[in-house]
Amino acid sequence: xxxxxxxxxxxxxxxxxxxxxxxxxxxxxxxxxxxxxxxxxxxxxxxxxxxxxxxxxxxxxxxxxxxxxxxxxxxxxxxxxxxxxxxxxxxxxxxxxxxxxxxxxxxxxxxxxxxxxxxxxxxxxxxxxxxxxxxxxxxxxxxxxxxxxxxxxxxxxxxxxxxxxx
Amino acid sequence: xxxxxxxxxxxxxxxxxxxxxxxxxxxxxxxxxxxxxxxxxxxxxxxxxxxxxxxxxxxxxxxxxxxxxxxxxxxxxxxxxxxxxxxxxxxxxxxxxxxxxxxxxxxxxxxxxxxxxxxxxxxxxxxxxxxxxxxxxxxxxxxxxxxxxxxxxxxxxxxxxxxxxxxxxxxxxxxxxxxxxxxxxxxxxxxxxxxxxxxxxxxxxxxxxxxxxxxxxxxxxxxxxxxxxxxxxxxxxxxxxxxxxxxxxxxxxxxxxxxxxxxxxxxxxxxxxxxxxxxxxxxxxxxxxxxxxxxxxxxxxxxxxxxxxxxxxxxxxxxxxxxxxxxxxxxxxxxxxxxxxxxxxxxxxxxxxxxxxxxxxxxxxxxxxxxxxxxxxxxxxxxxxxxxxxxxxxxxxxxxxxxxxxxxxxxxxxxxxxxxxxxxxxxxxxxxxxxxxxxxxxxxxxxxxxxxxxxxxxxxxxxxxxxxxxxxxx
Numbered sequence: 134x135x136x137x138x139x140x141x142x143x144x145x146x147x148x149x150x151x152x153x154x155x156x157x158x159x160x161x162x163x164x165x166x167x168x169x170x171x172x173x174x175x176x177x178x179x180x181x182x183x184x185x186x187x188x189x190x191x192x193x194x195x196x197x198x199x200x201x202x203x204x205x206x207x208x209x210x211x212x213x214x215x216x217x218x219x220x221x222x223x224x225x226x227x228x229x230x231x232x233x234x235x236x237x238x239x240x241x242x243x244x245x246x247x248x249x250x251x252x253x254x255x256x257x258x259x260x261x262x263x264x265x266x267x268x269x270x271x272x273x274x275x276x277x278x279x280x281x282x283x284x285x286x287x288x289x290x291x292x293x294x295x296x297x298x299x
Numbered sequence: 300x301x302x303x304x305x306x307x308x309x310x311x312x313x314x315x316x317x318x319x320x321x322x323x324x325x326x327x328x329x330x331x332x333x334x335x336x337x338x339x340x341x342x343x344x345x346x347x348x349x350x351x352x353x354x355x356x357x358x359x360x361x362x363x364x365x366x367x368x369x370x371x372x373x374x375x376x377x378x379x380x381x382x383x384x385x386x387x388x389x390x391x392x393x394x395x396x397x398x399x400x401x402x403x404x405x406x407x408x409x410x411x412x413x414x415x416x417x418x419x420x421x422x423x424x425x426x427x428x429x430x431x432x433x434x435x436x437x438x439x440x441x442x443x444x445x446x447x448x449x450x451x452x453x454x455x456x457x458x459x460x461x462x463x464x465x466x467x468x469x470x471x472x473x474x475x476x477x478x479x480x481x482x483x484x485x486x487x488x489x490x491x492x493x494x495x496x497x498x499x500x501x502x503x504x505x506x507x508x509x510x511x512x513x514x515x516x517x518x519x520x521x522x523x524x525x526x527x528x529x530x531x532x533x534x535x536x537x538x539x540x541x542x543x544x545x546x547x548x549x550x551x552x553x554x555x556x557x558x559x560x561x562x563x564x565x566x567x568x569x570x571x572x573x574x575x576x577x578x579x580x581x582x583x584x585x586x587x588x589x590x591x592x593x594x595x596x597x598x599x600x601x602x603x604x605x606x607x608x609x610x611x612x613x614x615x616x617x618x619x620x621x622x623x624x625x626x627x628x629x630x631x632x633x634x635x636x637x638x639x640x641x642x643x644x645x646x647x648x649x650x651x652x653x654x655x656x657x658x659x660x661x662x663x664x665x666x667x668x669x670x671x672x673x674x675x676x677x678x679x680x681x682x683x684x685x686x687x688x689x690x691x692x693x694x695x696x697x698x699x700x701x702x703x704x705x706x707x708x709x710x711x712x713x714x715x716x717x718x719x720x721x722x723x724x725x726x727x728x729x730x731x732x733x734x735x736x737x738x739x740x741x742x743x744x745x746x747x748x749x750x751x752x753x754x755x756x757x758x759x760x761x762x763x764x765x766x767x768x769x770x771x772x773x
Contacts, residue, residue, distance in 0.1 A: 143760040164522040167331060168493075168752040169529050177522045182530035188538075203465040206454055210462040227471040230545060231478040238482045238538045242489060245531035246516070249524040253517025262500035264520045265493070267331035267758070291760055 135299040136160065136274040137283045138259050139292035144172060146291035147269040151176040153290070154273060159283050163259060165270030173269070184244045191240025192233050199232030200225055259298050272298070324415055324754055327598035331758075334751050335497060338744050341594040342498075348741060355733040362727010366441060369720050374444050378718040382711055383703045385442075387721035390695040391728060392438035394578070395431045396476065396550055397571075397691060400543055401579020402428025403483050405608075406490075407539035410532075416607035418754060419600045422747045423590065423740075424583050425487040430735040431582070432480045434728050439472075441724060468552040475549035482542055486535050489528075492518050493749040547575040554698060560641035561702040564629060570622035574694060577615035577661070580608060581687030586736065588681040590745060599746050602675045609674035612687075616665035619694075623662065637707050649714070650701045653693050660690025 141147040147164070151173070154162055164173050200222070207220040246252065259272035271292075275283045284295045328334060369376050379386055402424040409417035440449045452463055452473045463470045496518040499511035518524060551571035554562040584605075591600045630642040645654050664686050667673045674680070704713050739745075 142758055144757040145759050145761060165520045166522070166525070167497075167520060168749050169525040170757065173522060174526065179522060179526055182527045184527050184530045184534065188534045192538075202454060206462040206465055210460065212464055212466075221466070224466050224471070227545075227549060228465065228474055230541075231471075231474040234538045234542050234545075235478040235481060238485060238535055241531050241534045241538070242485055245489075245527045248527045251516040251518060251524065253519070255517070260519045265497045265500045266335055270520075 134259065134274055135277065135297070136259060136272055137280050137287065138261065138270065138272045138296055138298045139284075139287035140261060140263060140294040141269040141271065141290075141292050142267070143291060144170060144269060147271060148172050148176045150271055150287055150290035150292070153286060154271070154283070157286070159279050160274040160276065162274075163270075163272040165260070165264035165272070167265055167267055167269075183248060184241060187244025187247075188237055188241045191244075192237030194240075195236025196229045196233035198236065199229040202232075203228045268293075324418075324603070325598060325601070325751070328751070328755055331752050331755060334748060334755060335501070337596075338599070338746050338748050338751070339498070339501065341596070341745055342741055342743075344741055347593070348737065352734065352737045355730045355737055358726050358730025359734055360727075360730070362724050362730055365720055365723035365727065369441075369724070370446065374442075376718065377720045377724075378716055380713070380715075382706060382713045383700060383715035385699050385703055386715055387717045387725060388438045388442040390692065390699050391725055392435050392442075393550060393571075393695045393698075394692050395435035395438070395728065395732070396547065397575035397578040397695075398582045399428045399431035399435060399479070399483070399579065400547060400572075400575035401583050402426070402431075403479075403486065403539050403543045404576050404579065405583070406486060407536040407543065410536045411540060414607070416604040418750050419596075419604050419746055420583060420587055420608065421750075422487075422490070423587055423745050424579075425483065425490065426736060426739050426745070427579075427582060427586060428483045429480070429487055430732050430739070431579075432476065432483060433735065434732045436476060436480065437728065437731070439469075468549065468556045471549045472553060475546045479542060479546045482535070482539055486539055489532060489535065490747060490750075491743060492516060493520065493528075494744050494747060496520065497748050498744075543576075544572055547571045554702075559702050559706060560637050561626075561645070561698065564626065566622060566625055566629065570619070570626075573615050573618035573622060574661075574691060577612065577619050578687060578691035580612045580615065581684045581691065583608065584612070584680045584684035585688060588677045588684070590740070591677070594745070596746060599751060602677075605677060605680060606671065606674045609668045609680060613665055613668035613674075616661060616668075616687075620662035623658065641702065641705055644705050645697060645701055648701070648705070650697065650704075653700075654697050657690050657693040657697050660686040661694060664690075 139150070141150065144166075147166075151162060151164060155176070155178070162177065164177050166173050203225045204220040211219050213219070261268070261270055264270045271287065273283050273287075280297055284297075287295050377386065377388070402421075405417055405424040406421040406428075409421070440446045443449060451461075452470060454463055454465075463473075492515055495511050495515040499508060499515050502508040502511055548568035548571065551567035555564060555567035557563060587600060588605075591597060627642050630638045633639070645651070664683055667679070667683065700715050704715055706712070
């Protein structure tokens with residue numbers, strides 16, 4: 134994906150640049166920061182993560198499977214004790230709960246991976262190693278004819294380095 | 300070794316542990332570069348680290364060789380004979396599961412409660428959890444006469460169509476411990492991804508850089524990644540919190556579901572959970588305080604953090620102490636002579652010495668933490684933590700051995716003496732645990748870089764009102 138990448142040493146400069154880029158709508162913006170910052174999140178105005186859907190679906194599947202496998206085992210291999218039910222929900226709640234946590238937790242993680250588009254094998258376009266240390270980054274997927282204009286805007290807001298990526 | 304700023308003297312730190320602003324939490328940490336440099340400096344191997352690793356591996360080898368001997372000789376070599384068929388292995392299993400609780404407690408519950416002191420200690424506590432549960436998981440297998448049959452506890456389609464009994468607490472245990480190990484490992488790994496990306500971006504060795512690139516899954520610190528990461532981390536914490544409570548409750552059912560004097564009590568789940576958290580915090584001190592000094596991390600793991608963790612230790616000690624006393628009250632009010640005899644025997648009988656070690660280490664000594672001076676004294680906290688570890692091991696000894704050796708009828712009574720095999724395997728378990736922990740602290744950051752950076756004020760081009768306040772959304 135082609136575009137313009139800018140490196141900002143200061144958080145507030147990056148926030149101001151994002152505000153103006155959003156107003157002028159040059160293209161999709163990706164913001165990089167060494168740690169999550171609510172200032173950047175608000176400026177980027179991204180929707181709430183959908184990870185919760187994966188959590189809910191995984192938890193429901195897990196709890197259902199946990200109860201089902203134990204009831205099925207009890208019916209398939211009955212251990213008959215006088216006066217006791219073959220399958221009973223009270224002890225099986227342990228399995229229902231544990232498998233709910235297991236599947237719900239793992240589906241949350243896989244949901245996060247899918248939504249974040251990781252694992253990623255290459256990251257040569259639109260990334261700089263400084264973004265994990267202390268600098269902030271903005272990548273704008275701008276059309277080639279707009280890249281000079283975008284670069285100018287980013288420099289105006291305090292970018293210490295601006296480069297075209299393709 | 301970190302080339303760090305001089306540690307603050309105790310008087311320089313404002314004793315307000317839970318206010319998560321940089322000025323109060325981490326007054327000696329100035330910027331992101333300092334965080335990277337000082338925390339990554341802990342990864343350089345040193346002679347002391349190699350020596351410690353050598354000792355751990357030696358202990359592990361002693362334990363492994365002893366296990367081979369035990370498989371050849373049978374469980375009688377470990378001192379098991381009727382009526383005491385549970386001994387050091389089950390005691391040590393419960394001990395390590397308990398230690399495995401503090402990591403997820405500190406990481407998940409304190410995260411949900413936004414406790415400021417969590418940030419600097421949670422990584423080492425999480426790693427401790429994973430390795431402690433890995434250690435605990437060995438003991439039910441060590442306790443088997445035919446350890447190669449351990450997988451019979453797992454429900455899988457097999458050719459004889461035999462399935463485990465899902466009404467047995469031992470099968471509940473398998474599910475609880477495996478879930479706990481999986482979720483705790485996942486929680487540790489997810490939290491590590493941004494820090495592994497830091498390692499990847501600073502690494503110059505191409506092989507190590509490639510390994511870190513694979514482990515970081517191509518993490519780029521983008522807004523999209525952080526948005527989903529923070530939400531997923533929150534949900535994982537929300538899952539892990541009841542999991543902490545459930546796992547040791549299930550372990551307590553191993554005892555409480557049996558009709559054995561001293562075991563068959565409804566108090567066991569909360570009693571075990573409180574004890575597990577207490578012993579886990581003890582082990583966090585045992586590991587964290589030497590690491591804090593050795594790596595010169597005093598301005599990340601501050602006295603305020605230790606003070607807050609010590610308060611949690613004191614609270615759980617008092618809960619455990621209350622449970623000890625309540626057990627006696629339950630026996631007294633039950634009118635059941637066998638139960639009353641058992642509890643009399645606990646404090647005045649054959650195993651009284653073990654019970655008194657438990658009571659002094661777990662109930663009496665932690666009362667010193669009512670003093671703020673003691674809570675802010677790392678040397679005392681370390682010494683106390685050793686007593687807590689000993690006391691909590693003996694708590695499990697007091698639960699297991701006197702009950703089994705002193706059941707309903709006098710003809711059932713017996714004795715139990717651990718042999719050198721038990722002690723060698725106990726030593727081996729410490730070797731196994733510390734080997735993994737020592738390998739971990741030299742490969743991956745023992746303090747969470749990204750979360751520390753959330754507390755440190757970001758660079759601003761203009762002075763901003765409220766500068767230094769926590770701005771992170773994690």
